[in-house]
Amino acid sequence: MxxxxxxxxxxxxxxxxxxxxxxxxGLQPHVLRYWEGKFTKYLKPMKRPDGRRMFRPEDMxxxxxxxxxxxxxxxxxxxxxxxxxxxxxxxxxxxxxxxxANNSEAPSTSPARELQETxxxxxxxxxxxxxxxxxxRGRLESMLADLVDIKARLDKxxxxxAA
Numbered sequence: 769m770x771x772x773x774x775x776x777x778x779x780x781x782x783x784x785x786x787x788x789x790x791x792x793x794g795l796q797p798h799v800l801r802y803w804e805g806k807f808t809k810y811l812k813p814m815k816r817p818d819g820r821r822m823f824r825p826e827d828m829x830x831x832x833x834x835x836x837x838x839x840x841x842x843x844x845x846x847x848x849x850x851x852x853x854x855x856x857x858x859x860x861x862x863x864x865x866x867x868x869a870n871n872s873e874a875p876s877t878s879p880a881r882e883l884q885e886t887x888x889x890x891x892x893x894x895x896x897x898x899x900x901x902x903x904x905r906g907r908l909e910s911m912l913a914d915l916v917d918i919k920a921r922l923d924k925x926x927x928x929x930a931a
Contacts, residue, residue: 783814783822792828793835803834806845810834810857833860843867883914 778784790797804811804821810830813821823831830852837848837860851865859865890907 781825783824784828786813786821786823789823789828789831793831795835800831803831803845807834807849807852810852829861830857833857836860879918883911883918886911886914 778788784792786797786800790800793800800823801821804813807830810833811827813823813827815821833852834845834848837843837851838845843851847867851867852860855865886907890904890911
């Protein structure tokens with residue numbers, strides 16, 4: 769594409785090639801192709817006779833919603849897909865989508881969440897960082913023991929899965 773063509777602003781209703789869509793979102797084209805395979809319900813770009821993808825305005829909205837959830841909020845693709853399926857693209861883009869745990873079998877707190885809270889309370893104990901007193905040291909040693917225990921559990925699970 770020439771430099772003159774890149775300077776032209778397209779209207780919001782214009783179709784965009786995969787390169788234009790990727791540039792607009794600040795992503796690589798292969799990421800959009802991958803997402804197209806994962807979000808088939810929401811991403812259906814037109815394909816020209818020569819095979820080039822042309823993203824419609826609704827495809828661009830879906831891409832923005834996916835990018836917001838995955839890149840800015842740190843969700844997995846599966847989690848983003850679930851949230852979009854449950855609440856819709858419009859709510860995600862408006863910032864109104866709320867992640868809720870509908871699974872009643874899931875424990876209210878997981879060991880990872882408990883560890884996060886322990887770390888947060890240990891580091892939040894003093895405004896200027898960790899204090900030198902023995903209490904902070906004890907909490908850190910306790911957290912280290914928890915991490916070592918979690919690592920041992922993960923290693924055991926990996927070995928049992930590999931066997």
